[in-house]
Amino acid sequence: MSIERQCIQATAAMSKRAQASPSTSQPKRAKFASDQSSLKAFFGSSPRLTPANSGAEKGRNNVTEPVRKQLNAKEIATPDIIDLTSDSEPTPGNYGSNNINGLSAAAPQVSDVGGSSGAVLPSSPNTPSRRVPMKNDIAVLPNYQPLGVDLFVYDVQENPWPVNEPAPYSFLVHALVTLSGTRSRTIILNTLTNMLRTLLNWHRPSLLPSLYLLSNCLSPPYSPVELGIGSSVISKAIQHISGLTSSALRRLYNSFGDPGDVAFEVKSNVRTLVPHPPLIIAAVYECLLKIANCKGQGAAKQKQAIVEKLLVAAKGEESRYLVRTLSLNLRVGAVRTSILTALARALVLTSQTSLGGPDRDHSPYHATSKLISLVQPLAAEGKKVPDGAREKLHEKFIQAEALVKKVFVQHPNYEHIVAGLFNGGLDNLDLHVPLTVGIPLHPALGSPTRSLDEIYDRLGDLPFAVEFKYDGQRAQIHGVRGVNNDNPSIHIFSRHLEDMTTKVSYPSDGGLKSFQELSNRARKDVEMSDIKVSVCVYAFDLMYLDGEVLLAQPFRERRSLLRSRFPPFSPSDKGAGRLDHVESCESEAGKDAIEEFWQKAVESHTEGLMIKLLSSDAMQEDGTQKGNGKRKPLSATYEPDKRTSAWLKLKKDYVVGLGDTLDMVPIGAWHGNGRKAGWWSPVLLAVRDPRNDYFVAVCKCMSGFSDLFYKEMVAHYSEGSDNCSGKPLWETNTGGFRPDVYFRPHEVWEIRGADITLSPVSLAASGLCSSSRGLSLRFPRFIKTREDKSPEQASTTDFLAQIWKDQQGKSKATAGDADDGDLVDVEPEPEWVVGGAGESDG
Template sequence: MPKRSSTLTPSSPTKRVKGDVSQGRLDSFFAHTSSMGPSNINERTAGPSRRNSQMDDGKIAFEIAKGEGLDIETTRRLEQTWGSKIAAHSSEVIDVDALDNELQGTSLSPALKESFEVSKSVLEGLSHIPYAVKVPKTSQSKSRGNFSSPTRIQVETSSVSPSYPSLAGDPITLSSVDCPWNPVSPPPYSFLAYTLSSLSQTRSRIAILNILTNAIRFVIQHHPQSLLPALYLLSNTISPPYLSIELGLGPSIISKAIRHVSGLTPVALKRLYNSTGDPGDVAFEAKSNLRTLIPHPPLRIQTVYDSLLNISQSKGDGATKQKQAIVEKLLVAAKGEEIRYLVRTLSQNIRVGAVRTSILTALARAFVLTRPPGMRSPPEDSPYFAGTDLIGEVKENPNIENKKTAIDTARGIVLEKFASAEGVLKKVYVQHPNYDHIVEALLEFGLEQLSDQVKLTVGIPLHPTLGSPTRSLDEIYERLNGLAFTAEFKYDGQRAQIHALKGADGRLTVKIFSRHLEDMTDKYPDIISLVKYILETSETQSFVMDSEIVAIDPNDGSLKSFQELSNRARKDVKLEDIKVSVCVFAFDLMYHNGQVLLEEPFRARRECLSRHFPAVDPGLQGAARFAHVECCESEDGRENVEFFWQRAVEGRSEGLMIKLLDSGEVIAESSTTSKTRRKPLPATYESDKRTMAWLKLKKDYVTGLGDSLDLVPIGAWHGNGRKAQWWSPILLGLWDETAGQLVGVCKCMSGFTDEFYKNLSARYSEGSESCSRNSQWNCNTGGLRPEVYFRPQEVWEIRGADITLSPISIAAMGIISPSRGLSLRFPRFIRVREDKSIHDASTPEFLAKMWRDQEGRGRNTTGVDDGELVDADLPGSSGEEDDDTEITISS
């Protein structure tokens, strides 16, 4: 059936939809209950309480219509004709066109017509009742009340999307004055879906930034209240990362919702998933030929975001049904591309290139070009605003992606403003990662006052500084070129950012965040006890500290393994239940007593840390200990530094962290010429940067340390962020001669170049003979469940930090432990072994021997296995080679 008009006009004649497969699927869904089995009846028929609620909503619809100005006679006629059907829970089909015909000849203004159309939409719940469908007008069904079990129904495709202008144009010259949607209404979700669809069709970073910038500009100019939910939906999140707000939607809930709305059987849905491989594509195909009883009002960006929040807040008994009901309501109202990206959002994988860095860049550029209505524009010389006069001087640049294209003076000025705006916004975000606070400040004060309004705040984690990997001490001395540094033990624990505040009323607030800004305060009541002791016995009122939490022996303070630490419960831990003691090894101080220390060199920050926070053992029952990381200064001489490194290799640390003490300059070679230049190297705390002022020297990075393994790629997962179009991580396997099969041992996502990723994706393209969603080859992956399986056909040389007992891997199970296998921690790709076949790959026996050897050397052998590897998109990465991007979530 053609798409229903938004006005109340009679339906035009329609043609029957062709296609036996789709029609048969719909026939099955909308068949009379007599042809259904009991389970289908229960599934497709709403319960009494639900129907009563829907009927009440139907009555309310007419009350709304009455209140909007319908005359008494028309309202009474409608109530008599349709209200009685609703009140009686009528099982006959409600003919939508007949309802429209009731209004013919009634004098209604366009606004009242639209109001009544919206009021009808509350009947959407009836679309779940099998009889509530639109049937063709035949001789058997001309009079209402004679709707026998239909054998054919007319349907309307939902793949038609509103027409929007292209968003890929140059933002500097593209006008955002004309609203792309109805200007009297908030922006529809279809506009956001159109934006996401446009992003998915390009890999060009310039095009991605243009699309995001233009989309955000339209929202800022025409409905700034929708900016915040739009940013969260574009970033595939619903809250700041440190808040424990999760959708909690399992695949089964989404699957049931799609089946309920579309009428597909589980078998048909599974078949559709096998052919498309994406939940969003499945939902789009499942609902592409389906229509609802009454046209729904368009989904709004705010509505979708609020629905996601409601899903996250559904707790306790009945939460699953509540979540499914919300998902179904969204799916029923969604149309076209909205369906695809709605389900991808619910699945937390929108599969577009809009990573956080791109969104922040686009947001900054949008505010340079566009200000919200009513905000006073800053002067033309503002470094964060391009006025209309300046933009008017910018020349069209059709070859904007060509770096050799000449840039006119006006465009150059705008680009400088872009750079300034991006710098300030990114700096604010990494120190205060909260879109709510940032958007509020931007809409009220603009970029000019953003830094003053949104500052580093105790209780809100900042993104930590990251270290760059190096291969040897020789490389470190060469890179730093005589600059003073300190070498610190890199403890094998859990990085923690500790926030503490003593209020004016004496109340103490303590927060502990992980490297990835997750709130893990409830996991460490012993550290909370320690921090309260420190605040009560010192003059410190507030601080933000960077540290490593390490398991220790409570008797002598000796270090224990990371696996010991991982054995602690993760939530709602009671102080009296703690069995694994810990020590907090502090190594940096970013904030103290109201003073932000980020711009201070590391030497000054470390001195402040030592002066105000001496090592302490509170001696309280269950309280953690506090100490400083053990270190060695470069001024002590290279011989002492090398001896310190040897201690790290032989001890229970992962290696060394080399940190520049004072800001300086290093000699850098140009990537395009052979010329060298002096490059500033700050020793400040660089949030969210992998800086050369922090160098990481780990055991597994050092050539010649331990044996490597020859492993076979046997599966993979879809990458995230920058690697969304590639396979990452890769599942690797050993050759088990006894079982005659490959056995999964670990995931790997480090050591690959972008070129290798591209070639890998070509060799194992999804759906080819070498890549399948089902396990077609003789491989045992144990508890590791890849999204796709690879045909075993090549061998890779892999080096790792150490061998670990694993609750997931089954490699070598029974050789070392009867219930646990072995896995490789922090695996890193070295090269492809073209001289070896898969039968020449390393064996479980060889892996077990490596484990015994490292046990004999007293190396750290018990770091917990992987849990789940998360693909990280590293800001500022050149893309030439991955750094150490493994993120381990302990199980």
């Protein structure tokens, strides 16, 4: 019997967060997840290190005068030399090996990222023990070229490190330092592009680990690999190599406000007897994987030993960014979109032959060396000069960026993409890295509308379907039918592409549930006999079936295949799952039928409606179909990670006022007064600025919160914790707002408001709607915490500006690129993927 492959998107009516129950857990970052509690614990969980409890009288520190003034004499260990020459087993306090956890560092010379002068010392493992302390344990760093310069000024042929040696970690840190020092998108893209070009030219094995380290993750989002390092591990490691007490470290944190800055200050004063070989990029990444793989009894000590080895070998700025990586906060303005854009540009400037492909003069993606040589340097002060060669390269950049992003959103796996690139370059990347069952793709997204009238204004007479927007969890179901009718292999992925197969095996009694009812269900590794709250999988789209990718097919055809190949299933056994199709109505039935269906949605436990174009066509720019004048195409294809007018959403809670709620990020607060004294009220809310890669404040919010929520918010954002600071530590722009405290932007709240207004205080969307004012939200009200969204998926300034323009009577279809996301990579096999869920727009 043949093996059958199918891929369906669906929505499972599963639990979302109840309105009154706030999220005290941090949203899961891309596989660098950690259960760190607070920075008080970060620096306060270990006892003071003394010769009696340190295991050896080797961990001491020398503190600079500014820091010494903040510390008591009893908190500073006196010796300023660390003996690191022992060859015994790596245990806390023993750093004998010149390998980093078994990973050899290759280059024999070391230098300081900060550029301080000093003599280069030998680093051979056989160097005899000598009391020759290095100044601040830092030698001279190679003078790397500036990375933020124009791509055609940067000399990629210049040797950044010795030939045939692996890329040093200091080169990656050089890029991170540059990124953290600018908010210019041009400099950010130049820095990333020039860095990746250098790795492609001088050490390609470092490309993949660099992409993961830049992304602050270890693996694809659907992979179970997590760093899993607690705050106490980092705290003990820093204490052990410095000799400082927990109170001294806590005092340093209160002064600097960032664990990476504390590590840099502490480590810069530690001296070693023997210099360590430089860290290399691949070795650092492998050490992080080893930390993730430490399991069982003694895992914490094993992780601490690896962290200590890394910190001891780190020099200069390396210490700062190692700890920031371990703490899940690199604090640089580079997100996934920027990394993919830079990767595409670096590949355009890399020859096809070096990537294993034929050297073609007319490749739409790769530039020839002749074309690159014709590009003129940019004029002084940014003045533009006519440059045909640069314009041709810009066209190739645009095509390459679109290709890389398209491949990534359908196959979010850097390892597969890099392998595909090394197997022929960009020209055949989509063939080498196709959509694959077993690897989730990014979901399509819905554009908000405010009324049924607006839907008809946008779509005119074009045929469309309206579907219930279920109040549950969106899911993507992948399945492969077994050979000889064996049981199929099933995987279910969340909207964040995380594998949640063990969390969603629930049957249904046929009725829709409320938030409160659904929130009581168990979340993980559930036994069928223990199920008390039942749900159903409602399938609404099909993206792959029997080896054929269906993304380019119109929705009408995809839906027809879904209904014919996957009929509803409702067994009598309550222990078995139930499958049904999303309830829907079509525009051909007339406006009265659509109105009646809308009323049904309002009266049921749904969020509203999803409106989906059935067939591709074109519309007039003014919203009417046919006639003369300019027409814009409307495609009924499935567009991963994009918002288009082919998918619209109409929420019943927001028919009056805004057409949609906003997904906003809390970034600060004021101390409450009166009954709210002791609580945070109001809270400062922000949206994401995609141009500057930070969160920008929009408005204050003090409505919609229950007393329970206020209490839990105070606990979650307690002053002095890693989530709350009196100083602006994180990448935010508060404009004219001056909150009492600043929150770490790490969770998303759904907010409802009356309308969008111009504001003299807010800087959100400044320049998009007004040259002198930003945008703010009137009468904001908290709805619920969006556990299914990360801060990178919060509403953007562009989205805010579009709502404001719609309000002004300039209604235009919401355009293209949406929330940042990652791609999926899968290998072809007979399989199927079903999507089903409670909210069908993601």
